[in-house]
Amino acid sequence: MKKVAVVTDTTACIPQEQVARYDIEIVPVQLIFEDKTYRDGIDISAAEFYARLRKASRPPTTASSSPELYLEAFQKASQSAEGILCITEPSRFSAMYDSASVAKEMAAKTLPDMNIAVLDGTTAAAGQGLVALAAAREAAKGHDLNEVKETAENVMARVNLFATLDTLHYLVKSGRVPQAAALVNTILQIKPIFTLNHADARTVALPRTIKSAMKRILKLMERNVVKGEPLHAAVMHADALDNAIFLRNRIASQFNCSELFITEFTPVMGVHTGPGLLGVAFYSESS
Incomplete structure (x- = not known):
C-alpha cells in the first residue's frame, strides 16, 4: 500500500494516460447541456463537447462536484493509500474546495483512520494538472502526506x-463580459491573452491574430522561466489541435523541457471560453 493518493477533478486537464500512470483519482465535474446532465470525461468527451457547443442554441452550464462525489473518490483512494491529498480549483472561482472540505468531514466518520488534506488551488486547468502531477510523482517515490503536500504547494x-x-x-x-466588449472583439478581431496566477485572472495582451498571440505567449514564457532550469509545461487547447501542436513544437525548440505534453482544455471552463482557446501552463524545476 502506498503512503499517499492524489485526488483532483476533471478541470485539471490531466491526460488519461498520466492519470493511469500515477493512479490519480479524478472527480468528474457536471455539465448541463440542453437540460441533460453529463459527467465531464465520462459521459461526454472534450471533442464531443466542443463540436456540440459550436451548434448549440442555448449555452450549457456547469455544476460543481458534490461532496458525495469527493467522498466516493476518497473511499476509492483509501483502498490503496494511507493518506490522501486532494487538490481543487481556487475557492474564489468555484465551490469545489468547499465540496471537498465537506467530504473530508464526512470521511471522518466513514474513514476514521484516513489522513486527508484538501489543498485550495491558486491555479487552474492545466496549471492545476501540473501541480497534481508533481504531487503524484512525489507520492510515487514513497513520501508521506506532509512531503507530498509541501511539493504541491x-x-x-x-x-x-x-x-x-x-x-x-x-x-x-x-x-462574464459586457456585450460592448464582444462588439469590439468582433470589429477588431482581438485575441485577448489572459493569465491566471495566484488565483488572480487578468488580461495581459490584446494581439490581433492567433499567430501573434502565440508569439506573445512565448515571450511571456521567456520572462517567467528560470534560465538554465528544466521546464515543465502543458499546452492546452479547446478544439484547436493544430495550433496546440505548433505551440508545443515551438516550446520544445525554445526551452529545456523535462515535461511537455498537449491536453484538451476542460469543457467545464470551455463553457465560458468557447472553442479555439489555446494556452500553456508551466513552471521551472527550481527558482
Whole structure:
C-alpha cells in the first residue's frame, strides 16, 4: 500500500494516460447541456463537447462536484493509500474546495483512520494538472502526506498560465463580459491573452491574430522561466489541435523541457471560453 493518493477533478486537464500512470483519482465535474446532465470525461468527451457547443442554441452550464462525489473518490483512494491529498480549483472561482472540505468531514466518520488534506488551488486547468502531477510523482517515490503536500504547494507557487481566446462570444453568452466588449472583439478581431496566477485572472495582451498571440505567449514564457532550469509545461487547447501542436513544437525548440505534453482544455471552463482557446501552463524545476 502506498503512503499517499492524489485526488483532483476533471478541470485539471490531466491526460488519461498520466492519470493511469500515477493512479490519480479524478472527480468528474457536471455539465448541463440542453437540460441533460453529463459527467465531464465520462459521459461526454472534450471533442464531443466542443463540436456540440459550436451548434448549440442555448449555452450549457456547469455544476460543481458534490461532496458525495469527493467522498466516493476518497473511499476509492483509501483502498490503496494511507493518506490522501486532494487538490481543487481556487475557492474564489468555484465551490469545489468547499465540496471537498465537506467530504473530508464526512470521511471522518466513514474513514476514521484516513489522513486527508484538501489543498485550495491558486491555479487552474492545466496549471492545476501540473501541480497534481508533481504531487503524484512525489507520492510515487514513497513520501508521506506532509512531503507530498509541501511539493504541491511549492509547485503551485511557481506555476504560470497564459491562454488566448479565439472569441469573446461565449463569455458574453455566459454573462462574464459586457456585450460592448464582444462588439469590439468582433470589429477588431482581438485575441485577448489572459493569465491566471495566484488565483488572480487578468488580461495581459490584446494581439490581433492567433499567430501573434502565440508569439506573445512565448515571450511571456521567456520572462517567467528560470534560465538554465528544466521546464515543465502543458499546452492546452479547446478544439484547436493544430495550433496546440505548433505551440508545443515551438516550446520544445525554445526551452529545456523535462515535461511537455498537449491536453484538451476542460469543457467545464470551455463553457465560458468557447472553442479555439489555446494556452500553456508551466513552471521551472527550481527558482
